Amino acid sequence: MVFLVDELRMKLIFLSLFSVFLLAQIPKSVEFIRDVENIIVSASLEISLRLYGPEYVRKEIVKCIDLAKDGIHAVILVLSVRTRFTEEQETILKTLQSLFGSKIVDYMIVVFTGGDDLEETEESLGDYLGRECPKALEEILGLCENRVVLFDNKTKDEGKRSGQVQELLSFVNIVLSRNGGRPYTNELFELFTELKKRAKELHKQQRKFDSLKEEYSEDAKLEFEKQMKQTYDDQLNRITEMVESKLSEATMKLKQQLDEEQAARLEAEEKAMFAQRRSDEEIRRLRENLEKAHEELRKQSEGRCAIL
Incomplete structure (x- = not known):
């Protein structure tokens, strides 16, 4: 696949x-x-x-x-x-x-x-x-x-x-x-392979039972079929539980990742806003100092003109 x-x-x-x-x-x-x-x-x-x-x-x-x-x-x-x-x-x-x-x-x-x-x-x-x-x-x-x-x-x-x-x-x-010519598998595939193997065995037992069913009572037939279904369902539930566990893990990891990314974005935005405020404040101070310097120069220039 x-x-x-x-x-x-x-x-x-x-x-x-x-x-x-x-x-x-x-x-x-x-x-x-x-x-x-x-x-x-x-x-x-x-x-x-x-x-x-x-x-x-x-x-x-x-x-x-x-x-x-x-x-x-x-x-x-x-x-x-x-x-x-x-x-x-x-x-x-x-x-x-x-x-x-x-x-x-x-x-x-x-x-x-x-x-x-x-x-x-x-x-x-x-x-x-x-x-x-x-x-x-x-x-x-x-x-x-x-x-x-x-x-x-x-x-x-x-x-x-x-x-x-x-x-x-x-x-x-x-x-x-x-990868050595081997397709990738993990425990999910192995467990499903086991389930398929078990299903084949149950099918063989079912055919054998059907060939001899006239020798069994109706209650015995129902009990046998119930046991086979229970065995198969148990195997299927094992796979289902494993998939659910992995999905839950994946969901939790994704949520954690999103929370961390959101927190990082908020922190970055706060830092950027703080840096912007500091920059604006620094620019304001520089502008004020520059205006004061210009004013001082203007006054000094006017003073020199008055003396002359």
């Missing part, structure tokens, strides 16, 4: 590297990716904790981990040169790290859309990043070892589009190679 994080809709798009066609669920803002061969969109997930409640995100994460099966092959963070890097986008990485662990950045690739716009102004991506790269974005690019691809949105040049796609896929291969 490849996670594609859409900067406009704050979505994780799951891309499987083992199919030969595309489904149509890709957002319009990342429509350029439709031409990629051997990639298929299998699900999407809203990950913005500010825009969507933790309960919704929790359920979607569980569904998407099920689709990811063996793990994540790459995380593609999609940004646009048409818009400034926002605080909301900055929190995406922190949310991913809270949910999937800090090592998730080893699988990250950054894609910038809007290459056509830079071309019209005769700018390179390097020029753009030189003037529009806040510290938070610099940190993200550093964490992903500058794995960056620029995509055009409007070009009809098939060769150019194909080249950009191949550059992206080459980064995916680099990510896989550097």
Whole structure:
């Protein structure tokens, strides 16, 4: 699976590297990716904790981990040169790290859309990043070892589009190679794998029970089915609780970060206002002193004239 994080809709798009066609669920803002061969969109997930409640995100994460099966092959963070890097986008990485662990950045690739716009102004991506790269974005690019691809949105040049796609896929291969060819997993994936394995075992028991059900009483059948359902629900609850814990942690960290940033902004504003007041006061004193000096010079000049 490849996670594609859409900067406009704050979505994780799951891309499987083992199919030969595309489904149509890709957002319009990342429509350029439709031409990629051997990639298929299998699900999407809203990950913005500010825009969507933790309960919704929790359920979607569980569904998407099920689709990811063996793990994540790459995380593609999609940004646009048409818009400034926002605080909301900055929190995406922190949310991913809270949910999937800090090592998730080893699988990250950054894609910038809007290459056509830079071309019209005769700018390179390097020029753009030189003037529009806040510290938070610099940190993200550093964490992903500058794995960056620029995509055009409007070009009809098939060769150019194909080249950009191949550059992206080459980064995916680099990510896989550097990580020993192993997709990224953590305890969430391991627990879900265990759940799927347990579900298969329960299914086998169910089939065996069905083949012999005539030998059991109705009460025994109901009890067996109840036990199987309880076992499966217990496993699912373990995953749900883990996701809830990680989401809670992510939410708390984001709130703490926002509180700290707000406090820092207020402190900076207060310092700026204090500095401005001091500057205004200093300018006022200097102006008064200058006026006094001018007045003294005027009086001295008038005195000399009177003596003459």
